Amino acid sequence: MNLRLFALASASVLALGVVGAQAADLTYEPAPVVEAAPAVFNWTGFYLGVHAGAALVDGDYSFDGFGFSDDNTGFIGGVQAGYNWQFDNIVIGAQTDFAYTSAKLSDDAIPAENKLEWLGSTTARIGYAFDNFLVYGKGGVAYGQSKIDDIDFANDSQWHVGWTAGVGAEYAFTQNLTGLLEYNYVDLGSQDYFDDFVSADLTTNVIKAGLNYKF
Template structure:
């Protein structure tokens, strides 16, 4: 009887030892950590920004039957503000901008110089977002203040109102800072100018604007 009990106890101890050894050989491997993918950039919101570039100024004139055409390039720099709404990948927005320009055209034959002092627009934008890259088209109303100075006949300033259309791309560097590159064609239409009380000239003005800018998105 004692022999049987001893054998049974020995077998039990041996079995426990084998199981314990096998359990000791098992190594613990923690589950891999899955990092969450960064959230896609959302273009919805209000923004303010600045821009600078070049204005390729073109004018067709009529000085009492003399009808010259000329063009010149000047600096442009200003500010913009707008709001975007994003629906899936489609981004719709409204924007207004206003800028100073140094563009001017001179005509030595009549002794006149035309300066495009200010240029602005109010436009709608429609684009497609590739996450933090937005490509878009825009169009709307354009306006600008032009001044013609003459030698011996004084000067006159007029506001022109016309239209504009353009394309651009905007890239989000952070959740708040975006950069843009844009081209716009601007047609300011024709306006009459008076010197010494007479309608002595008319000017039909257009400009091509290439600009880069930065926006802060709120």
């Protein structure tokens, strides 16, 4: 009996040793690492920014039965603020911008100079987002301050109010910083100067680039 129990115990120990050795020989394979998908950019939010570019100003003038036209290109630079809402790929928003311009209009036959000093707009925007790339159109009200100086050092400043429409593209470099390129046509309408003696009708083509910080 003792011999039989000893043989059974020896066989059990041997079997456990074989199983342990086989388990030790198994190769350990770590669980595969699943990389997180890159975050999709969301355009919703408030932003502030700056812009600069060129303002191509055209002016039509009339006074005392005489009329002439002139055009000139000047620098434009300013600031903008707005808010976007994104619904799937559709982005809608509202924006206000205000800028200094240096464009001056004159004519050799007329001893006067017209300068468009400031230009601004309040517009609605609608666009389509390809992740962090946005294309959009915009339209709304435009306004600007214009000043006419004549040879006698008399001057008159008036605010023009009209409309604007444009298109643009914006690219998000990071979750907070975006860059834009934009074209706008601005019709500031007609305004009278010097007690209705002079009438000035101003339009502007604006090409600008800018940066926005999205909060």
